[in-house]
Amino acid sequence: MNAFDYRVAGNADIAMASLGGGAKVIAGGTNLLDLMKENLLAPDRLIDINRVPWGGIEALPDGSVRLGALARNAATAYHPLVRDTLPLLSSAILAGASPQIRNMASNGGNLLQRTRCYYFYDAGVPCNKRQPGSGCPAIGGLARQHAILGASSHCIATHPSDMCVALAALEAQVHVRSTAGPRAVPFAAFHRLPGEAPERDTTLGDDELIESIVVPPSAQYAQHSAYLKLRERQSYAFALVSVAAMLDMDSAGRVRSARVALGGVAHKPWRDPQAEDLLAGQAPERAAFERVATQLLQGAQPQGRGPGSNAFKLPMAHRAVVRALETARDGTVRNTGENLR
Template sequence: MKGFTYLAATDMAQALAASREGAFIAGGTNLLDLMKEGVARPRTLVDINPLPLSAIEETQHGGVLLGALARNAATAYHPLVRHRYPMLSAAILSGASPQIRNMATDGGNLLQRTRCYYFYDTGTPCNKRDPGSGCSAIGNLARQHSILGASSQCIATHPSDMCVALAALDAVVHVQSPTGARSIPFAEFHRLPGDRPEIDNTLHQGELITQIELPPSPQFVQHSAYLKIRERASYAFALVSVAAALHLDEGGRIVEARIAIGGVAHKPWRQTQAEALLQGKSPERAVFAEAGAALLAGAVPQGRGPGSNAFKIPMAQRAVVRALEMALAGQTSLLPGSSAKGQAA
């Protein structure tokens, strides 16, 4: 690990001023790993834990504000989140391990780097780590890699479970910089690789995430789900994950639907055109399959032979159907005790 300077910021102004030469650190569950592997080499670590950014509170309009320094575990188990956004609680609890969830912060979760094997291996070319060096994943072992939104420069995926649910919930990210504050719709926060795969998101230099806003979503409480498919039962990143929510009218027809997929692209993947196909329809498997096919339109497998991820395309299509069926049944996740029925608050 390269040497660095450590600063514990005592206020926002000090943190923002110091960030020009380094990186913010809170839980450190991803950044420290990157530093140990020589992937990240900040000259200064700006510890923002002393800042008052850990509150989870209700907004005037019935939404919820998540402080950027709120720990993932505290968020998942908070009554406002469990009762009003059970899909988000389930997504968080499906990620990492209890120990990591106790340390990791909500703001840090949004900023996770990819878990691509080649990105972490400094002995291999990687455009995300070293722009212009090439992408070692293309044409090689790519089981964990993208099938949507990739480019000739990068086929890595975003690893977060929490972010998939936030995408489905139309969250908003509030940030602060030395020049002022701004709000970023979640759909615009992460970006596809294009020809600049080293840039994961739309944050400007020196901007700090302060809060994540969840808009009121009472219509989805009874019928939302998070489904995660992985190679082992715990502490594994998703091959495919789906956050799904349905709003049904009194006759049982779909008024509105939300579907976001993880593990398939450089960012949580959501297409409102696919969701619109469900509006006014009866919630049936064939209708769900139509939406899944539309959401995966344009998917391209990566890798070759045993390293190919071609299996992800039908897997993702079936996962969309299964997640929508779970949402319809009020089964928020496959975790024990996950039913959302009767939790509206």
């Protein structure tokens, strides 16, 4: 780890003025410090923003919920407002990492965490995310954890967050600030596919900070939502495939609208509105869910070869979408907060 300066920003203006010139912002540090210890990141200085008052969680007059960027993941998942009105989000957060990490990790940091690609974390091999143009050994290599959708010839890594999959389904907005002023970014536009610039994970500017995440009113989905995470072990493992599913059901038991987001399959949470529209007006039956899964995975391509291939993800993702929608149809399983600590 390199030597660096450490500064504490007492307010947002000081924090924003400190950006640039090799500086990195630190809140929980659960990903940043790992990158520094592995010599994958060597900032000249760290700007501690934990004193900036962006840690609140509150209901807004229009029924939206504002999640402060500096609120910890655990505090967010267990907050009564989130548990009661956004049970999908609570479940997704609690499916991620470990209790110790959730106690430290911030909401803003969760959105900005880097991929957990084996090759990205190995400084001894090339990686286009670390050094553009150096190559991607995951292509044709060990790719079990890698993308089947939205990949490019430069990168096949996946985004590791569980929280972000739920936020994509909830159509949240990311509110950011810079010295030029605030702006709101639709969640679908916040993370990027790799394309020709895999080193850029998000559309966040170098001079911007995440202030909050605003989740619009979603009461119509609260009774029929589910987060399903398939992984190689029960805890402290990243998703091979995850699904956030939400259904708005009418009094006759038919689907008015649906939202489905996939994790573990692309460089960002994956949605397809055309797939969701297939359920409008339909009975919530397996055949309809199968059609959604087929549309959602249209164009999916396996990566890697032999034992390192992720071809298994195609049928796994298809079955996971169907299972998550069936679980959502049968009713949300709410976190009480007592049996999850």
